[in-house]
Amino acid sequence: MAKGERNLHKENPYAAALKMLDSAAEKINLNKNVWQRLRHPRRCLIVSLPVMMDDGSLKMFEGYRVQHDYSRGPAKGGIRYHPDVTLDEVKALAAWMTWKCAVVNIPYGGAKGGVRCNPKEMSRGELERLTRRYASEILIIIGPDKDIPAPDVYTDAQVMAWIMDTYSVAHGHSVPGVVTGKPISLGGTLGRKEATGRG
Numbered sequence: 153m154a155k156g157e158r159n160l161h162k163e164n165p166y167a168a169a170l171k172m173l174d175s176a177a178e179k180i181n182l183n184k185n186v187w188q189r190l191r192h193p194r195r196c197l198i199v200s201l202p203v204m205m206d207d208g209s210l211k212m213f214e215g216y217r218v219q220h221d222y223s224r225g226p227a228k229g230g231i232r233y234h235p236d237v238t239l240d241e242v243k244a245l246a247a248w249m250t251w252k253c254a255v256v257n258i259p260y261g262g263a264k265g266g267v268r269c270n271p272k273e274m275s276r277g278e279l280e281r282l283t284r285r286y287a288s289e290i291l292i293i294i295g296p297d298k299d300i301p302a303p304d305v306y307t308d309a310q311v312m313a314w315i316m317d318t319y320s321v322a323h324g325h326s327v328p329g330v331v332t333g334k335p336i337s338l339g340g341t342l343g344r345k346e347a348t349g350r351g
Contacts, residue, residue: 165244173247190250193243195219199289201267203282206275213282215267217290219299220246222261224254226297228332229263230304231286231311233279237266263299265290271306283311287318294319296329303333313338 170191177187201213216239219227229249242264250262267286271279293299303312312334319330328338 164240165238166240166247169244169247173251190221190247193218193220193246194222195293196239196243197290197293198239199286201282201285201289203278203285205278213267213269213286215265215286215289216242217265217293217299217301218242218246218263219293220262220264221250222263222299224261225259226261226295227263227299228253228260228302229265229299230302231265231267231307231315232305233267233269233271233282233307233311234305235268235270237268242266260300263301264304265301266304279311280314283314284318287315288322291319291322294330296327300329301331309333309335 173187173190176182177190195218197217199215199217201215203211203213205211216237217231218239220243221227227246229246245264246262248262249264253260253262265286267282269282274282294301301312301315303309312331316328316331316334316338320327328334
């Protein structure tokens, strides 16, 4: 890793993303109005998540969903569970997803989500309660035509199934298109779990 790359990773992730954008925008002479629009996420949702733990105590978690841009189509991006998740990290990841989709001409915008927690220290029941609470708080901005979550760091097909079920219950019918990365039995895609590592 080059010295410049090490410094980039030490700074605020969203500041690093903006540096990348500014550098690329200058090189390709990007329209200044488009450039300014891309420097700001379209929507940032911060949610407080009270979760009943197995020992009977109530623990508060903080979650995020950022939609960077969806002018090319519905927003798309993963949800990560990690103790170091921050809003600026999620904003940066959402921006990078916007640019990745645009570069390969996929008709999606960029989004990302996260919950600050340590899933390694949580039981399956605690993770389910956390996930369902998070899903219920972000369901006002997600959906097959708006924003489609996916698995990311420490989330998997089971987490996506809980999100899909929570969203479906709220809408009164099954909505498998609300997430990707769900189990095959719920309409998931063969090879999806391995695709990120191969990509």
